Amino acid sequence: MLYDFIIINKKDKTPLYRQIYMSVRKSIETGSLKKGTKLPSIRRLSADLDVSKTTVNGAYEQLCAEGYISNKPQSGYYVEAQFSDTPSKADKASSAANKSKKYYEYDFSSKSIDDGIININEWKKYVKEVLNQNYLLTSYGEEQGEEILRNALQKYSLGTRSVNTSYENIIVGAGTQTLLHILCSLLGNNKKIALADYSYIQSEYVFNSHGYDIKYFRCDKYGACIDSLEEINPDIILLNPNFTVNSNITMPVTRRLEIIKWAKENNVLIIEDDYNGELRYSTHPMPCVQNYDTENTVYLGSFSKILLPSVRISYMVLPQKLTDEYNKIKKYTNQTASKTEQIALAKYINNGKLDVHLRKARRIYLEKSKLMLSSIKKYFGTSVKIVFNETSLYVSLFFKDKIIGEAVTKKIDDASIKIMQFNKAENMIVLSFSGIKDKKIESGIKLLYETIAN
Incomplete structure (x- = not known):
């Protein structure tokens, strides 16, 4: 198991995230962890090692940044590097290009702002x-x-x-x-x-x-x-x-x-x-x-x-x-x-x-937030608890009955809906309205409801 390769000493002055990072990196470089191996989730590893999720996340982020592992949305972390029979650069480039071509009809992520705000x-x-x-x-x-x-x-x-x-x-x-x-x-x-x-x-x-x-x-x-x-x-x-x-x-x-x-x-x-x-x-x-x-x-x-x-x-x-x-x-x-x-x-x-820009942004985001909230209430009704804070430009949906897991989030992704965040522990998804067009908000929320309900 992976844990056999992770050696941490809480009395050591070396930060814990660094100790986890070095253990996993060494295991990959020596071939103990093969390409494609799924790593434990951040929550699971933090619980098993009795360290904070932030500590494990810091280790994983550094490993991702250096290409040792990769984070596959709604799936988890996987070993990416292989120190023998390494795929050619052309293969890697082709894979990355295909991955970046994914288009979402309804983008509720927070990766962009409304292009109508700024001239x-x-x-x-x-x-x-x-x-x-x-x-x-x-x-x-x-x-x-x-x-x-x-x-x-x-x-x-x-x-x-x-x-x-x-x-x-x-x-x-x-x-x-x-x-x-x-x-x-x-x-x-x-x-x-x-x-x-x-x-x-x-x-x-x-x-x-x-x-x-x-x-x-x-x-x-x-x-x-x-x-x-x-x-x-x-x-x-x-x-x-x-x-x-x-x-x-x-x-x-x-x-x-x-x-x-x-x-x-x-x-x-x-x-x-x-x-x-x-x-x-x-x-x-x-x-x-x-x-x-x-x-x-x-x-x-x-x-x-x-x-x-x-x-x-x-x-x-x-x-x-x-x-x-x-x-x-x-x-x-x-x-x-x-x-x-x-x-x-x-x-x-x-x-x-x-x-001038701020006044316009406030006006546009006010209207978009109203449309977002009314659409959520229209389709989800009382099945979710809605938390909205206007400066964040997103809405959190806490589901009361439906369990939101990886299978559900995969269905959402397959339906060409990109969400901002998913929290399994809180049974919550987060939707941003910062970048999506007004005319797509209600139809996107309707499709989200139908995807989750079925």
């Missing part, structure tokens, strides 16, 4: 304007991010999310993961961090890579529970105050202030992941946690869903004490976000185009 030609105009200024392209970008963009972000984040900061405390990077790596390098390794078990999975991978001890706090309908945080006694907490997995309620200000007070008293740093905080459309956006606590909160913002997924620009706002530490090391770092796109985004913000 692509207008965005191209700003990019082209930068490209025509040769002097901007013949030098490296600023490590911390272009000053023109950081100034624009300071005004933008203050106006839309009440972020209270100076441009000097803002760091720009190509995605949240990149910024978290920088933050972890400032905080040091081997910290204990508390987060919700539905948090951004890529962030957990970053924390694992820095040797962080990840713990999960309990949530009620208002978000993180103080008594759970006290039990964990972490060095850091990661919050997404706009989203609670089993509730459509945004964390109220009373809970935010309780957490801030508790964190200060216990010398705990808050990381606020304000994912899509601007995209609240049925009510006004609530001020971010950082607005109430500038000295002890790190704020994270991103443009992947607000603007374009292909524009990999995120930003991080540091408290002054961490900004001072960052200034000591920034000369040793490189900027990962495109200088061209940074300057184009700055101009886009400064000319008021992003404000």
